Amino acid sequence: xxxxxxxxxxxxVFDPQGKxxxxxxxxLGYVGVDDVRQGKxxxxxxxxxxxxxxxxxxxxxADRLLANPVIESYRVEID
Amino acid sequence: xxxxxxxxxxxxxxxxAYHAVHDVLGxxxxxxxxxxxxxxxxxxxxxxxxxxxxxxxxxxxxxxxSPIMRVVDHFAAAGGPVLGICNGFQVLLEAGLLPGAMxxxxxxxxxxxxxxxxxxxxxxxxxxACRRGQVLRMPIAHGEGNYFAEPExxxxxxxxxxxxxxxxxxxxxxxxxxxxxxxxxxxAGLCNLARxxxxxxxxxxxxxxxxxxxxxxxxxxxxxxxxxxxxxxxxAAGSALQAVG
Numbered sequence: 001x002x003x004x005x006x007x008x009x010x011x012x013v014f015d016p017q018g019k020x021x022x023x024x025x026x027x028l029g030y031v032g033v034d035d036v037r038q039g040k041x042x043x044x045x046x047x048x049x050x051x052x053x054x055x056x057x058x059x060x061x062a063d064r065l066l067a068n069p070v071i072e073s074y075r076v077e078i079d
Numbered sequence: 080x081x082x083x084x085x086x087x088x089x090x091x092x093x094x095x096a097y098h099a100v101h102d103v104l105g106x107x108x109x110x111x112x113x114x115x116x117x118x119x120x121x122x123x124x125x126x127x128x129x130x131x132x133x134x135x136x137x138x139x140x141x142x143x144x145s146p147i148m149r150v151v152d153h154f155a156a157a158g159g160p161v162l163g164i165c166n167g168f169q170v171l172l173e174a175g176l177l178p179g180a181m182x183x184x185x186x187x188x189x190x191x192x193x194x195x196x197x198x199x200x201x202x203x204x205x206x207x208a209c210r211r212g213q214v215l216r217m218p219i220a221h222g223e224g225n226y227f228a229e230p231e232x233x234x235x236x237x238x239x240x241x242x243x244x245x246x247x248x249x250x251x252x253x254x255x256x257x258x259x260x261x262x263x264x265x266x267a268g269l270c271n272l273a274r275x276x277x278x279x280x281x282x283x284x285x286x287x288x289x290x291x292x293x294x295x296x297x298x299x300x301x302x303x304x305x306x307x308x309x310x311x312x313x314x315a316a317g318s319a320l321q322a323v324g
Contacts, residue, residue, distance in 0.1 A: 013182065
């Protein structure tokens, strides 16, 4: 199975990269873009064929390594 | 006194740290490989700057899984003095030995320059030989030194006097211009609750000889030496700190 892990900075954390990208978009005329938050995206190819196990494993590696809970939160999708 | 200088793959300030404590300050020092399982009787541990394990995911994220970090954990828990410099500070944060995390510098630029930091507290093994309010000049060299913790955590750090160094101007004033990376509360260095683990982003080991532009960094290592001497002369580490600080 494949797990997709989206890691993003928590809402309370200022994202200087996202802010710079938002400014760049504004300078290109995309005034319809209010704000940008940059994050990380991981695709995990997993041996298991069971969705529950896949989700648990993806969450475990996200907790242990992929995300730092002090500044980041994550979301897992399985397919 | 013996310093252990931990070497991770990607450390690049290990030789500077060794040079500072061994060649400049005349102390025993030993490199400890990150896969080693002993600190070989060291009295203090330095986690040096660099890019441990490449810092590919986040700075310091992999280093906390290195075997030596279990040993450093035990050493710290027993009250042993641990100093994390730059990447070493980032490793201490990721390892949970110090609270908070590092973000990209607010400018998004790697900053490599001389800065000033003000000594806020002197009851730690790495600031005991300083004066409170003393301004030290030493270099920074980092892209992720923008210290972050939630406001309530920063308030705790203030209340517990865990902020040891703050970025200031040369006169010791906290200004936005003197903060090189956007750190909350201008935090350049902090300690744990037990006060024996200290991390800072600036590089004292690169500021131990006047030919390098500043010798102010010596005070950080001389603090450890003073506390060690006092501790040996008798009394617990706590009373030693008070006597020196």
